[in-house]
Amino acid sequence: MKIATTVLETRNTVKNWRKEGYTVGLVPTMGFLHEGHASLIKKCREQNDKVVVSVFVNPTQFGPNEDLEAYPRDLEKDKALCESLGADLIFHPEPSEMYKNPKTYMNIEGLSDNLCGKSRPIHFKGVCTVVSKLFNIVSPDRAYFGQKDAQQLAIIKKMVQDMNFDVEVVGCPIVREEDGLAKSSRNTYLSDEERKAALCLSKSVKKGMEIIKEGISAKEVLDEMKKVINQEPLAKIDYVSMVDSLTMEDVETVDRDVLVAMAVYIGKTRLIDNFSFEVK
Template identity: 50%
Template sequence: MKIVSTVEELRHTLPTDQTIGFVPTMGYLHEGHMSLVENARRENDLVVMSIFVNPTQFGPNEDLDRYPRDFERDEKLAREAGVDLLFYPTTETMYPLDMARVTVRKGADVLCGASRLGHFDGVLTIVSKLFNLVQPTRAYFGLKDAQQVALIEGYVRDYFVPVEIRRCPIIREETGLAKSSRNVYLSDTEKEDASQIFKALTTARETLEAGHDLEEVKQRLTERLHEIPNSQIDYVELVDYPTLADASSDSKEILMAVAVQFERARLIDNVIWKKG
């Protein structure tokens, strides 16, 4: 595995005659990231991973400064997973002028975007920069942040970006807790409590499959989440996927998405129900 940190090194190293699978991350890698690498390895000649904690997607009161970082650990995991090229840039490299940013006009004012103003502008700005640099054949994103995946797919379509976006399933602990770099903030008790999130979502999907209407499903899901100790609900939403518009009886796919705040970590999770 080769590690590069500058635009010049990256462009000099990238091949022009091979398919490239790209896995963009913010580091502190876990099994979810490794599953993305596994998919990229299987479908491409070369696997490129980036590690960059992107400041423009953090709000003023969020956890940019304390976001978990351990490059030596990440390097070891990336190498063992079969990453061929690891791009590890600085903020100055990725934002040399910070002259222009992507603005999301649809789908950014719901779910996480409703309380994290400007977050997805920052996400799509860094994704745009990374796509321009790496020029991947395929890029791999986990569905734990299903809103992010939907917006990246929309951006690629809207800007005619020649990359295939590959959706990858959520990787979970044995308890059902979705793998996340922010899980490091949770106490053992909170991890146990947080495992109830997926159980609540699973029950909600079963309720929807049983023919209950959307409002009843949402109400029952909210009630289950309220039972989780020492936590506060940020949102509970059922939206059409991937449009992120309000879900209806005509929706072919419905994203049931939640965000729950614990003392030091805000956790998101979801399940997607498909008609038929």
């Protein structure tokens, strides 16, 4: 497995693969890899001849008071996991390699106004910018993203469609701990007490999945889900919302395919979870 730190080295490696006729898959990550990332790498390995994993904590998607400096990093552990899963290349650039006095950014309208975009207004601009750069650097046939970041996945799919990127975006299911907590690099921030409290998210998701049905009002579902979270003293709701799966706009009734998503603070740590419901 190769480690590349520059755009040029990464591009040259992929060009050589292309000359051999290989297909290329990309798994964009911010590192501190866990089983959720592993599931993306495994799927990428199954579907492509060559696997590129980017490990880059992207500064442009963090707001001024967010956890850019504190975001967990462990490149040696990431290397070991990637190698064990058969990755061929890790692209691990410094911010200065990716951003050289930038004046151009990738923005998206509408889909980023709700859910996480409402409380993190610059976040998806940064996500779209770095993902578009990775697509241009790696030129993958396929790229793999987790469904835990459901709004991000919807936005990237729309960006690919709108900007005519020649890449297939593959969404992969949420990976959970045995007790239901969705895997996240930010779970390491939690104390033992907060870790137990964080289960209110997955319990709320389970409640929502139990009661949702075609024709039910969004309010009825969301109220029951919020009750579960509000029973936990350490939890503070950022949002619990039901939106159209494609437009990310709020819905009042389950009369189309919907995404039910939440962001909840457990202490100072902001965690997200979601589920989707398809109208038959």
